[in-house]
Every structure is written in C-alpha cells, then in structure tokens.
Amino acid sequence: MEFLGILSFLIFFLIQASFFSLTSIGLNIQWGFTGLFNVGIAGFFAVGAYTSGIMTGPRYAETWFGGFGLPVPLGFLAALIVTAIVATLIGYITLRLREDFLAISTFGIAVSIQLVANNLDELTRGPEGLYSLPKPLSELSESPLVDNALYLLICVAVIGLVYWAFERILRSPWGRVLRAIREDEHAAMAMGKNVFLFRLQAFVLGSATMGLAGALYANFIGFISPTDFLPIFTIQIFVMVIVGGSGNNLGAIVGSVVMWAVWSASDSLIAAVVSPDFQTQAAAARIVLIGLILVLMLLYRPQGLLPEKHVVSAAGRMKLKGED
Amino acid sequence: MQFIADGILNASLIALGALGLSMTYNVLRFANFAQGEVLAIGAYFALGAVTVIGAGVGVMGPIKFGWPLLVSIPIAIVCTSIVVLMVDYLVFRPLRNSNASRITLIMAAFGLSLMGRNLIHLFAGGDPKYFSFYIPKAIEIMPGVKMVPDDLAIIALSAIAVVSLHLFLKRTNMGRMMRAVSENPTLARINGIDLKMIIRMTWIIGTALAVTAGTLQGHIFQAKAEMGFDMLLPMFAALILGGVGNLYGTVLGALVIGLAESFAVYFDLSAYRAAVSFMIMLAVLLVRPQGLLGERE
Numbered sequence: 001m002e003f004l005g006i007l008s009f010l011i012f013f014l015i016q017a018s019f020f021s022l023t024s025i026g027l028n029i030q031w032g033f034t035g036l037f038n039v040g041i042a043g044f045f046a047v048g049a050y051t052s053g054i055m056t057g058p059r060y061a062e063t064w065f066g067g068f069g070l071p072v073p074l075g076f077l078a079a080l081i082v083t084a085i086v087a088t089l090i091g092y093i094t095l096r097l098r099e100d101f102l103a104i105s106t107f108g109i110a111v112s113i114q115l116v117a118n119n120l121d122e123l124t125r126g127p128e129g130l131y132s133l134p135k136p137l138s139e140l141s142e143s144p145l146v147d148n149a150l151y152l153l154i155c156v157a158v159i160g161l162v163y164w165a166f167e168r169i170l171r172s173p174w175g176r177v178l179r180a181i182r183e184d185e186h187a188a189m190a191m192g193k194n195v196f197l198f199r200l201q202a203f204v205l206g207s208a209t210m211g212l213a214g215a216l217y218a219n220f221i222g223f224i225s226p227t228d229f230l231p232i233f234t235i236q237i238f239v240m241v242i243v244g245g246s247g248n249n250l251g252a253i254v255g256s257v258v259m260w261a262v263w264s265a266s267d268s269l270i271a272a273v274v275s276p277d278f279q280t281q282a283a284a285a286r287i288v289l290i291g292l293i294l295v296l297m298l299l300y301r302p303q304g305l306l307p308e309k310h311v312v313s314a315a316g317r318m319k320l321k322g323e324d
Numbered sequence: 325m326q327f328i329a330d331g332i333l334n335a336s337l338i339a340l341g342a343l344g345l346s347m348t349y350n351v352l353r354f355a356n357f358a359q360g361e362v363l364a365i366g367a368y369f370a371l372g373a374v375t376v377i378g379a380g381v382g383v384m385g386p387i388k389f390g391w392p393l394l395v396s397i398p399i400a401i402v403c404t405s406i407v408v409l410m411v412d413y414l415v416f417r418p419l420r421n422s423n424a425s426r427i428t429l430i431m432a433a434f435g436l437s438l439m440g441r442n443l444i445h446l447f448a449g450g451d452p453k454y455f456s457f458y459i460p461k462a463i464e465i466m467p468g469v470k471m472v473p474d475d476l477a478i479i480a481l482s483a484i485a486v487v488s489l490h491l492f493l494k495r496t497n498m499g500r501m502m503r504a505v506s507e508n509p510t511l512a513r514i515n516g517i518d519l520k521m522i523i524r525m526t527w528i529i530g531t532a533l534a535v536t537a538g539t540l541q542g543h544i545f546q547a548k549a550e551m552g553f554d555m556l557l558p559m560f561a562a563l564i565l566g567g568v569g570n571l572y573g574t575v576l577g578a579l580v581i582g583l584a585e586s587f588a589v590y591f592d593l594s595a596y597r598a599a600v601s602f603m604i605m606l607a608v609l610l611v612r613p614q615g616l617l618g619e620r621e
Contacts, residue, residue: 037427039357039434093610099427100355101609104560107357108602111557119595231553235438238431284445291439295415298424298432 004145011148017260018155019217024240024252025162026209031238032246032308033170034202035182037099040090040106041210041237043113046229047086048079048211049218050117053130055079056219060130064122072136076215083211084204091203096196110231117226129225133218151220158216162209163249170249178202179247232287236263239294245304254306263290325469327590328583333475333544335582336482337537339575341555342562343489344533346574349563350506351526352416354429359534359559360552361440362408366535367542367551368448369400374455393455397539401532408531409524411436437553444549452546478540485536486575489529493571498525506569554598558585561601565608567618576616580604 023045030036038044052075059067070078086109094105117124124130137150169175177198180188189195218224236259244255266289270282297304341363348356373396415432462470493499504512505522513519534552541551562581566573581601588600608615 031427035425035427037430093606097609097613100349100430101564101613103357103427103430104355104557104564105602105606105609108557108560108599108605112599112602115596115599232438235434238434242431280450281446284442284450287442288439288446291435291437291442294435295432295439298428298435299415299418302424302428 008145008148011145011152013260013264014257015148015152015155015220017257018152018159019213019220020237020240020256020260021253022155022159022162022213022216023210023237024244024256025159025166025249026206026213027237027241028206028246028249028252029166029170029178029202029209030206032241032248032252033175033182034178034199035099036095036199036203036206037103038106038203038206039103039234040108040110040113042229042231042233043106043110044083044087044207044210045214045217045233046110046113046117046226047083048214049224049228050124050130050214051079051082051211052076052215053133053218053224054123057130057133060125062121063125066123069134072134072219075219076212079211079215080208083214084208087204087207088200091200091207095199095203110229110234114226114229117229124226127226129223129228130218131223133222133224135219135222155216158212159253162212163253166249174198232290235290235294239290239297241304242294242297242302243304245306245308246302247308248304248306251304251306251308255304258305259293325466327586329465329469329471330589331583331586332579333471333479333582334586335579336479337541338555338558338562338582339578340482340485340533340537340540341552342559342566342574342578343486343571344530344537345559346563346568346571347526347530347533350569351502351522352429354426354433355560356530357430357433357556358411358437358440359530360554360556361437361444362404362531363534363538363541363552363555364444364547364549365407365440365538365552366400366404366531367538367547368444368453369403370396370535370539371453371455371542371547373399393539393543397536400539401528401535404535405528405531408527412523412527441549441553448549450549452548453542454546455543472544474544478544481536481540485533489533489571492529502526557598557605558582558601561605564605565615567615570615570617573615573617 023041026044027038027041030038052072054066055068055070055078056072056075057067058069090105090109094102118126120126135147135151136154138147140150141147170178177188177193180191180193181195181198185195188198217228221228240255240259241252242255243259244253245251263286266286270279270286274282341359344362345356345359348354348359370393374392377392377395415436416429419429419432462472465471465476493503501512501517502522502525504515504517505519509519512522537555538547538552541555545551558578558581562577563574564577565580566575566577581604584600584604585597588594588597593600
C-alpha cells in the first residue's frame, strides 16, 4: 500500500507540474524567444479555465449563461479560441508601444479578469466559483489512481504536442525572426520584417497556450474560483521559466518541475515543522523565498539551468550582448 | 457634487504615488513595479512612529491627525529611503552595470514587489492596521457637499508636496541636474553631473512622495500589505494618461483617474473600481499613446 500511496502522490504532483509546464512553455515563446513581458499570465490562465468550465460544466441555477455540458475536448478548444481573442485585443493595443506598456497593460488585464471572476455572478458565480466540472476519461474506471494516471497521460500528450509544434516553428524562419526581434528590433525592421505582426503572433500563441493550461487545470480539479488565479501564479511561472532557462522549452519544463517540487516540499516542511500559530507567517516567508530566487537568478544566472541553445548558425553562436 | 470632492481626495493620493513613479521612470528609465510596496512599507514605518509617539496626542482642532502623524512622515521617509537605497545597491545597481535590458529591471522590480508585500505579512501580520480610531465627522463645505476636515487637510498636504516638487525641479541646481539626466543621461554626464548621486536622489524623492501618499492613505483608510499593490494600476494609469515624462500631465492624469474612480463608485460600480483606471489607460494607449500632455517619442 505504501508503494501505491507514493505512486498516487507522484502522479498528482506530475499532473500539477504539467499545468505549470504548459503555461511556462507559453510564456517562453513570449518572454524567452520574443522578449515580450507578459505580467498577466494568471489572467490568461483564468480565461482558459473559466471558458472550459462554462462550456463543459453543468447548468447552475444562478447563471444566465453557460452549462452547455459540451465534451471536454470542445471545452479545451473553446479555451484556446477565447484566450486567443482576448490576447489579440490586448496585443493589438499595446504591442506597438514600448515594452513597459505591455507589462503594465497585461498587469491590468489580470486585475480586471480577477474582478470579473469575482463579481460577474451571472457568468462565474463570483467567489463561490464553478464546481462539478467534468473530468475526461474518468468514467472508464472506478479507481481515482487510474483516473489520475489517465489524466496525466492526457497532460503529457498535450504538452508533447505543444512542445513538438513550438520546437518546429521556433526552428523555422518564423522563429528566427522572433529571436531577431528580441535581440535587435530595429535590425529586424530594417530587414523588412513586420515586427508588430510577429510580436502579435508570438503573444497570441503564448497566451492561448496559457489558456489551454488553465482549461486542463479546471477540468482536472473540477472546481475553480477567483482565488486560484492570483498574481503570485504569474511570478511562479516567471521564476520557473527563468530558473529553467529563458529561450529553452525543455528548460521551461525542467524549471516548472523543479520549482513546483521546491514549492510543494516547502509546503510540507512548513506544515510539519512550524506551529499552527505561525502558519500564515511561514506561508509569507515561502513567497518571499520565491521572490528572492527570482532576483538572485536575474543577478547571478540569468541564462538559467538550461541555457538557450544557439541553433541559428556559426555566427549566431557569438553571444550578442547589450540589446536595446 | 459629492463624488467630485471624493474624487479629488482620491486623486491627490494617486498623484503623490504617480509622481514618485514618474521620477524613477524618467531618470532610471524603467517602470518600477515595486513602487506600491515602497508606499506600503512607508505607511508601516509611519504607523510604527505614530505608535511610539502615542496616538491621539496633539489633536489640532477638527483635524484628527495632529503633529504625531506629521512628524512620523519624515521619520518614515528616512527609514524607507534607507531600505530603498539598499535595494538599489544590491539589485538595481549590478543590473545597470551589467547593461541588463529594461525588461530585466522591471522583472526584478516585480520580484521585489512580491517580496516586499510578503515581508510586511511576515513582520506585521496580515490584518489591516489602523492609525487611530477616530470617528470622522463630516462638515458641509458647500451646499450638498460634505467632507471630513482630515480629508481637506490631506488634499492641502498633497498640493503642498506637488508644488514643492515643482519648485525643487525648476529652481534648484539639483532639480535642474535631475531634469538634465532625464533628458539625456550621456550628455548630462559629459557635463560633469554625478550620475550616481542623481540616481540616489531620484530614489529618495520617489520614496518621499510614495511614503507621504502611503501614510495619508493609511490614516484615512487603513494600512495593509496590499495597499500599495492595489494603487499600482491607478498610478500607472495616471502616468500614462498624463504623458510619461510630464509631471504636470501626471497630476492631471491622477485627477482624471481619481474622478473616474469615484464616478464608478457613485454609479454603483464600486466592484469594478480597479478596472476603471485600466480601461482609461487602454483607451489612451489606443487613441493617444503619448498621453494628454506628452510628446511623441
């Protein structure tokens, strides 16, 4: 039984790590490859989660929209589409401007989405959230262990597909343009590239991936509420990408698993060691630690655990320094 | 008319914070996402000072905050400035020296903001703190418009701070040097301006404005760890609306944002109050990205 316990914990851990991994891959195409600073990750993740929740969930008495009870794959598809639309709107307004404005605007969108989730009861049921969301393939077996193992397979398949697709497009001429924009926007412009359009594509692709991750999360947990999408989530993803290595998709996955392990282990440690009176303080200390890791990485190892591979050409191997 | 009075009070607090943000933005050239935490940490230092002096002493007539609060503001400014300068020395200075890109600086600020918020949680606890337990008694300043005397005093204090900043930047050598650096850092340095000193002064002034805003906000509402983070969006919105780099624009922007927010409350949309500044900001970025008084880059 001991073995089964460890196995089921491991599966649960990996499922959660895969939500982070998928979101990190989405951020990597924005931040790692194109140099776009998206501070609204939690918002895009929430849009995906709520879209799938509304599409696949049951009909609630108090909402005037939703409860379509669609099959889960359609919920995921809807999450992709809706997040892409939101990202296109935001990107269209802000991607022509300086990078600071994108940071501020995406921060604003995350705050606004949080407000909508909290207050638009007719759609989101407010703080009470959406519940009883269906979990795919769960009707195949009675055992929660098998259920979760199947869900892990779905997650791995989705991540594998997205990873493969992103690696393909990032190695194509299209991906080279993204890196060119990141390194020197004006040089890319001089080569006749429509910098704005490339940025918009990278931004929308990355955000839609985050939305898909949100949908995977919603249909696994079966219950979502506004407190699942706090700004701390955004920082966690950034730390994962930066620890793993910006501009390296494998790094994003490794960083996600490592940082999620650190996060879970510190949680268990606090629960075991700290007396109940100081639990909230200890939780705050843990978040301070995440911030500290981020700042230390930026200072001492900005390339992360797995640095970006230079795949362009021999000339591309020369490290281009001092962008901007 | 009442919502205009409320909006002006709101605007004066936004303006102080946004001016601090504007200072660091112009001279250090990045959007300081940790400005909210500077505001919050300042409020907690001031709260500490008020508690040591003893709340409730020195009440001046109808205004309930008295001299302890006025004394605590400079104390808090000194304490917070020390913290901010230490953070600059440890984090931003090495990043500047290694020629890190602007987004790296913003990223670091974002991480520091998270740390600051949770350090407050760690040391002061998560519950909101109150400077005093006075019961505000509103007086009628115009037919149909009521305001608490404290709020009027706060508007006056903010106005004094704004005018002092204006005089400092226009009339003193330090202010002129600072404007020179914000116009063109390279040229300023060629002319013998000590860039490091200017950077330190910028942090101190930005901190002073934020701490004043935080303390006054803490006095009329409450102090809590998220107080500054919640102000971040209105402050940025005021900055962008007014036109980045234009301090008068920032004040004008703060006025518009403050009024719009209290307008939203007036129309029973208080739940979406935080989104109001965001919507205005997006509209400005779409229609006039350089802001009301800004110049095109």
